[in-house]
Amino acid sequence: MAELQFTLHATSNNSKARAGTMTTDHGEINTPIFMPVGTVGSVKAVTQQQLYNDVKAQIILGNTYHLYLRPGLEVLEAAGGLHQFIGWQKPILTDSGGYQVFSLAASRKITEKGVMFQSHIDGSKHLFTPEVVMDIERTIGADIMMAFDECPPYPSDYTYAKNSMELTHRWLDRCFTQFNNTPDKYGYTQNLFPIVQGGTYKDLRTESCQYIASKNAAGNAIGGLSVGEPMEMMYEFTALCCEALPQNKPRYLMGVGTPWNILECIDLGIDMFDCVMPTRNGRNGMLFTSKGVINIRNKKWSKDFTPLDDGIPNEMSNYYSKAYLRHLFVANEILALQLASIHNLSFYLWLVTEARTQILNGNFISWKTEMVERLQTRL
């Protein structure tokens, strides 16, 4: 039972990309890694068996805010934590609810103490403080607990971004105090990752990175990006943060992104990603494949009996045809959501695994350049 360890195996010589291994009490995670999002204890439309066997997920996400509301701490604690409750024995990372401060902006109130949420389920009010969030994440049993932060919207003026960042830093102190004063809940080691904020201001981002780095945490996250800013700006600030954060700790870019976003950000030195895109967009008929992007609902696929994607080593993607999946979507069949989600996640996991191989082989940049171009093709 030990704190999360990060071992770097290789760094690309003409980029900042790196290949590593994170070791947790629930197993190893090879980086760079993509983490499927399972907000309420379920990666929507995908079973845990499929996550293990088809998607080959190494770690998944849960959400503090959503799990706290349902099923609630009583059930989670009685179950022995989220791993036991949902039947997932690999690592779990929980987002703190900080993003919900941003996405559910209409029904919350931010103060120094914390955030007063109004439940989207029944309208009841709940106060989330850094201390409360740490306790909840302990009870969920996350291997990686994210600090409670505020994710400012884009655009935010300098004053707002600065005040927000400083609040996030004060909350971070309280998170660490609470974290250090509470034991691991279920016997295995839980880790706390702080989150860089600072909006789209270089001096604030740099300051935030330095503050976050001073905590000497097992890993560090970059938040507040991909919230509507131009893509080039997202890359610019990701690069800046990667430079300013410790080299020997995993860097997690929260909420990103498209396949090409991920490759570009691996190039900049990011090790961990999560995004709802493969599942949410998949449920809406958008497929990410090794040859480009497909809107599977389009009639052009109605008689295309070739595999969803024969460019990745995933049995389901090789087995089912585009015409069949289109039919399932048009017929509004539940299986459509399952196959699209499994395929997209499998593709994402294949992509980061392949990126890792290319980094280890020293071919990352040339491979990435070609892939970024190809993956964006509209088929």
Place this chain on the structure above:
RNA sequence: GAGAUCGUAGCUCAGUAGGUUAGAGCGUCAGUUUGUGGCACUGAAGGCCGGGGGUUCGAGACCCCUCGGUCUCC
């Protein structure tokens, strides 16, 4: 052969007592989705209202003829 009834978007149909650029659902097409309040959302294309003639200031609606479908009867 006679009577009844229907004919409006690719499909199924709305279109009040005749009144502005004829609507809906589905389908088609396109776009959106980035630490999940979404099997979602936004938009577009698509009609000589079966055809012809007439009444009227004005007809998808009313009248006549005609073509086609359906049903009933002889």
